[in-house]
Amino acid sequence: MDRLISLEPSNLVAVRIEQGQKCYGELTLRNVMYTMPVAFRLQPVNKARYTVKPQSGIIAPLGTLTLEIVYHVPPGSFLPDSFPFTDDSFLLHSVVVPGAAIKDSTSGSDTVPNDWFTTRKKQVFIDSGIKIMLVGSPVLVQLVMDGSMDELREVFERSDPTWKPADSVDSHGQSLLHIAIAQSRPDIVQLLLEFEPDIEFQSRSGSTPLEAASGCGEELIVELLLAHKANPDRSESSSRGPIHLATTGGYFEVLRLLLLKGANVDALTKDGNTALHLALNNRRRDCTRLLLANGADTGIRNTRDGDTALHIAARLGDEQMVKLLLQKGVNKDIRNKTGKTAYDVAAAHGHVRLFDALKLGDNFCLAARKGRTDAVKILIEKGIDIDSRDEDGYTALHCAVESGHAEVVELLVKKGADVESRTNKGVKPLQIADSLHYAGISRILIHGGATTTSSKPRVASMQVSALFENRKIRKEIDSKLAPMKRRLSKARAVRGSFDRSLPLAVI
The missing domain is CATH 1.25.40.20 (Ankyrin repeat-containing domain)
Incomplete structure (x- = not known):
């Protein structure tokens, strides 16, 4: 026999560390002797870093005793220098207890005499194979930031599932998914998804992982999140939803994926703009065409100014988009909160070339037909194409x-x-x-x-x-x-x- 005590579930003890919490793990000792109690003593070599409760005791035949190993945070640093952190600095002494030595052989107190483990007449077993692995949010955060795939998986597998390790957050309120997205690591995102994190977790800034990925243009990550049923619409606390963020950044493929998964094409940002408003305002022409192809409503007026998509295109002097919107049947006579049509906005910003694109030739012909010389003069002075035509x-x-x-x-x-x-x-x-x-x-x-x-x-x-x-x-x-x-x-x-x-x- 080479040992009196077995270690359960193994000789590797996972010690969970969390900011502001007691950092500890548990180890169960089992007496493998059928007839005799066994005394034990567990000693950390580095007593400043670890304490064990109880440090010594007696275990009845085939009995068990669970120990608590407490990790003391080093001064000035919450984590050690390397991950995953393991330590072989525990010595387990065990010895058979004579039947008359102690009446209560199930005692787990620290009252076992030290000389029990030093007397040469007794057979003392010494096991130094106990290892410590640090787990917990700070460890997982660091591993994600370092991109350590193998170590990350090992820590997850050693962690108690009831801790929900996949939902760990850093000191800024960012989840592991958010951190992986910021690192542009779809492989880590895929690994994290295996351990079922809260896919709708909102960071301290209010964004979900899908919103974060959409805003970064991470096409593959967006696809992974959508495959795991991430909500494609704006979360309640976010100022902009996935389609708004993808549109603003000009991430065409991300926007296409979101629309394919049922994102509301006319969803509003918190300040009342649609993705179409944002596409035009940021001159994202490809995104504008995609939104229109998916049925974006051209008549929606934004909350602040009451501008339609046509107002925005006219203000920017984007003739190509003005013509496209007109082809889609936009109502060019809608007025914003200041009572201005798209033509008025174009005129106020000096975009003369848009007058004909906005079909002001119709008004020009009407004024000429009715003999309104003053109106004809004004339109000419504003730069209208004098030879603009009506539908005939x-x-x-x-x-x-x-x-x-x-x-x-x-x-x-x-x-x-x-x-x-x-x-x-x-x-x-x-x-x-x-x-x-x-x-x-x-x-x-x-x-x-x-x-x-x-x-x-x-x-x-x-x-x-x-x-x-x-x-x-x-x-x-x-x-x-x-x-x-x-x-x-x-x-x-x-x-x-x-x-x-x-x-x-x-x-």
Whole structure:
């Protein structure tokens, strides 16, 4: 026989250390003798680091006794220098107790005489194989930070599952998952997930592991967390959810994964923005397209300013995104909290090139058709494309001509409107004027450079500006135009309008 006492569950004792708590582990000694009690004494070589309770005692035949090994934190350092920390500095002395030596052979007190373990007449067994392994939150945190995969697994396997070691946190309130994510270690995340951590644990800042991974663009980690049923939507205490964080960072693949797993595409941040608002504000065009393809609502107004996605794109002068949103059917007439449309926002920020993209050509044509010269002037001054078209390909000049508004026609020609522009059916302004017998307007167009059906200008050399300064021509236009308008209003039902379906010879 080489020993009197067996160690349970093994000779490796896991000592759990936690900040602000007593650091200890337990070891069970079993007397392997069938008929005789056994005395023991367990001594740490480094008495400043460990104490044992009880340090000595007597165990009945085949009986057991559980000892408590307390670890004393070294001054100035909560942890030792290396991990996992093991120590062979325990000596276990055991000796058979004579039947008459003590009446109570089950005693576990520290009253066993020391000379029992030193008398040469007795057979004393000495075992120095007891090891200590430190486990607990600080150890696990350090191992994750160091990326020590094998040691990390060993500590988990040696830890009592009732401690929930996978839910350990550091001094900043970060879980092991958060730390692994910050280290960009999907392999460690996968290992941690084997030990079933709280996958929705919120750090002190309020973010879940999925939110942290999404904000870092960790595609593989996001996939792992989603495979373990992580919630793809914003947690209650977070300011931004996974899709908001992925969008802001421009992490397209992460965003795609989240949307595939059912993340709410229109979910709001705590301050009331959708992912679409954030995508446009951060110029994440790929993410914008992905959100729109997944049904993002373009009409949602954010909480602070009441801006829609179109307001944001207009403010930034992003013509490409403005056109995309318009293609998606966004309502360009929605006003924000200050009463501004997307057009107003674009104008306030000097984004002239957006005026036509925002389909202000419709308003321009409408003003020309109604003869609102002042409105036409304002739009021209704001930089609108003077040749912008409506859905039928009509420019403001076409509209002014068909409505018989000579003053607007005169203004448009003077400002450089294309007198030779054609509608979708190939009709020129002069053809409309001739078909409606607007001789005065026809003359304005001809002097502005319009060609006749013979493809030759009726007036070639006279400058348009000189024509407009000639009072006789003005009077002639006005005198002839008035009766024509009256005749036209009787001939046409509700409004003076050129019949766009009227067949004309296209020059």
